[in-house]
Amino acid sequence: MVKSISFSYPPLESPKGTAFLSQNRQFQWTNTGNVIYPVIPAYAASLLQNKGFKIFWDDAIANKLTYQQWIAQLIKTKPDLVVIETKTPVIKRHWEIINQIKQKSLEIRNWDLVVVLMGDHVTALPQESIDNCKVDYVLVGGHYDFLLNELIELINSGHAPKNKIYKLQKPINLNILPIIDRKLTQWQLYAYNNTNYKYKPGSYIMSGRDCWWGRCTFCSWTTLFPGKNFHSFSVDHTIKEIENLVYNFGVKEVFDDSGTLPIGKWLNDLCNELIRRRLNKKVVLGCNMRFGALSQKEYSLMKQAGFRFILYGLESANQKTLDFVNKNEKTSYALDTLKMVKSVGLEPHVTVMIGYPHESLKQATKTLNLARYIFQNNLADSLQATIMIPYPGTPLYNYCQKNNLLLTKNWDDYDMRQSIIKSPIPPQKQQELVQNLFKGVITPKFIIKKIISIRSIADIQHLLNYAFKYIKKLKDFS
Numbered sequence: 218m219v220k221s222i223s224f225s226y227p228p229l230e231s232p233k234g235t236a237f238l239s240q241n242r243q244f245q246w247t248n249t250g251n252v253i254y255p256v257i258p259a260y261a262a263s264l265l266q267n268k269g270f271k272i273f274w275d276d277a278i279a280n281k282l283t284y285q286q287w288i289a290q291l292i293k294t295k296p297d298l299v300v301i302e303t304k305t306p307v308i309k310r311h312w313e314i315i316n317q318i319k320q321k322s323l324e325i326r327n328w329d330l331v332v333v334l335m336g337d338h339v340t341a342l343p344q345e346s347i348d349n350c351k352v353d354y355v356l357v358g359g360h361y362d363f364l365l366n367e368l369i370e371l372i373n374s375g376h377a378p379k380n381k382i383y384k385l386q387k388p389i390n391l392n393i394l395p396i397i398d399r400k401l402t403q404w405q406l407y408a409y410n411n412t413n414y415k416y417k418p419g420s421y422i423m424s425g426r427d428c429w430w431g432r433c434t435f436c437s438w439t440t441l442f443p444g445k446n447f448h449s450f451s452v453d454h455t456i457k458e459i460e461n462l463v464y465n466f467g468v469k470e471v472f473d474d475s476g477t478l479p480i481g482k483w484l485n486d487l488c489n490e491l492i493r494r495r496l497n498k499k500v501v502l503g504c505n506m507r508f509g510a511l512s513q514k515e516y517s518l519m520k521q522a523g524f525r526f527i528l529y530g531l532e533s534a535n536q537k538t539l540d541f542v543n544k545n546e547k548t549s550y551a552l553d554t555l556k557m558v559k560s561v562g563l564e565p566h567v568t569v570m571i572g573y574p575h576e577s578l579k580q581a582t583k584t585l586n587l588a589r590y591i592f593q594n595n596l597a598d599s600l601q602a603t604i605m606i607p608y609p610g611t612p613l614y615n616y617c618q619k620n621n622l623l624l625t626k627n628w629d630d631y632d633m634r635q636s637i638i639k640s641p642i643p644p645q646k647q648q649e650l651v652q653n654l655f656k657g658v659i660t661p662k663f664i665i666k667k668i669i670s671i672r673s674i675a676d677i678q679h680l681l682n683y684a685f686k687y688i689k690k691l692k693d694f695s
């Protein structure tokens with residue numbers, strides 16, 4: 218009988234840095250110290266607590282516990298069920314940890330531990346984990362809240378599925394979920410160390426699961442949430458989440474981490490409601506958006522409603538590549554959108570990737586040059602370049618496998634430190650390109666321009682924090 222549940226992120230120690238795992242579409246070992254609030258596990262914890270279960274929020278990574286401290290704590294609390302969110306580069310470590318904690322529970326009297334794994338990797342390859350460790354159940358799909366709720370109901374009614382792979386049985390309605398219990402889920406652990414916040418404390422929400430486009434062939438969360446099954450909370454539910462953060466916890470910046478924020482009437486209603494309730498005077502907002510998705514009028518309304526930070530995936534400056542990864546955007550959308558966004562005072566962040574299967578050095582350089590042009594001409598406030606990794610479950614992974622492009626199937630290597638596919642650009646050169654993203658950009662003229670643009674103490678702190686994290690990030694790719 219399951220009465221107590223631990224939402225666990227066991228410590229993952231590595232000389233490469235700290236595991237940047239929760240709420241992250243692309244896993245990295247990072248030296249930046251960034252942590253992200255795991256929104257869907259937080260919904261699951263809040264839902265199950267409301268149903269009478271005892272919940273342990275056990276993020277040992279964010280709490281900086283050693284493995285020994287974590288094990289000792291787990292033995293002390295003896296939860297009936299431990300659920301672990303995993304990703305490709307750490308799946309093998311999680312198998313080892315699961316075997317160790319299952320063994321411990323056998324050695325300790327009256328501790329009949331059930332272990333559940335969830336995440337994009339196990340959604341793509343559920344049987345692999347069953348074959349490689351003593352996990353009891355593997356959840357397939359990203360609605361961890363509904364999945365866990367259904368699974369535990371079955372376990373407790375004696376109808377636990379014989380097959381250890383568990384998929385959603387019933388249709389879902391996000392609006393029946395409670396407002397997240399931020400105290401239970403230790404929101405303050407994630408409130409400061411995150412470059413998406415200029416104003417702190419900050420926190421995350423997720424109005425949509427996950428992206429209404431949801432078809433880019435490299436995007437790891439399309440494995441969890443294919444775009445054709447996009448769901449969103451009502452505007453009313455989203456407003457309640459924001460009000461809870463503002464009025465009960467004093468949060469000053471909220472980042473909505475839907476893969477792409479819902480648009481159209483939903484966004485219009487959200488903005489008007491933020492203005493009507495004067496939330497725009499109390500909190501600033503951030504979100505992920507697609508180029509070409511919104512008009513000048515909509516960006517103006519977002520600015521008025523309190524939005525500050527908008528994150529875009531430019532991915533590549535080459536139309537052939539955008540078509541190849543099914544981005545469904547034209548390269549011209551980027552500059553047009555960024556001009557609109559900047560004209561109303563929003564602060565865009567742009568990400569690019571290199572290392573696509575057929576992209577030459579010339580094409581990758583074109584992407585990096587466009588990113589530099591954007592940054593230098595103040596069309597984006599921050600930039601990021603990464604090496605493209607095809608994760609299991611994505612159409613791009615299937616393509617690479619079919620065309621014999623994968624250099625390795627050692628999942629440990631899928632950590633964005635180096636390319637894992639055959640590409641016209643050697644892996645080391647790709648790392649060098651990423652490290653040199655800002656080469657030629659940080660000139661004295663540029664620095665003076667940035668200093669002139671400072672308007673407040675928050676601007677100075679944010680700029681310094683960003684520069685500090687950027688230097689740390691270089692270490693991630695070294």
Ligand code: SF4
Binds near residue numbers: 431433476507530544
């Ligand atoms: S637009 Fe972004 S979130 Fe949506 S599928 Fe593409 S990469 Fe993923």
